[in-house]
Amino acid sequence: MRGYRVQTRLPGRPDITFPALRLVVFVNGCFWHRCPVCQPRLPAANAEFWSAKFRENRRRDEEARANLQAAGWDVVTVWEHEIRPDPSQRALELATMIRSRRLTHSAGTDA
Numbered sequence: 001m002r003g004y005r006v007q008t009r010l011p012g013r014p015d016i017t018f019p020a021l022r023l024v025v026f027v028n029g030c031f032w033h034r035c036p037v038c039q040p041r042l043p044a045a046n047a048e049f050w051s052a053k054f055r056e057n058r059r060r061d062e063e064a065r066a067n068l069q070a071a072g073w074d075v076v077t078v079w080e081h082e083i084r085p086d087p088s089q090r091a092l093e094l095a096t097m098i099r100s101r102r103l104t105h106s107a108g109t110d111a
């Protein structure tokens with residue numbers, strides 16, 4: 001895959017950025033980002049601390065997404081459970097999506 005950057009300074013510091021496609025990818029850990037599918041349990045100790053911390057994580061995720069979208073970026077989230085233990089299926093989906101965006105972008109049909 002070409003045309004990507006890592007560690008860009010965009011809101012939320014996306015893991016992977018495709019500048020020409022105006023596309024960013026976040027790879028989110030299910031625990032830290034409170035995956036809606038896995039719904040990881042809160043740690044039993046210091047529940048108050050953790051729940052505040054996770055609330056803040058989620059708020060930041062939402063804020064970054066809103067800022068990016070407002071600036072014309074498309075945002076894709078890849079969850080840890082989608083790529084562990086085997087990332088090949090999700091990687092293939094992503095590659096397919098990126099390829100089709102390249103086609104529409106280079107064809108100039110993208111508004």
Ligand SMILES: [Zn+2]
Binds near residue numbers: 035038
């Ligand atoms: Zn998950």
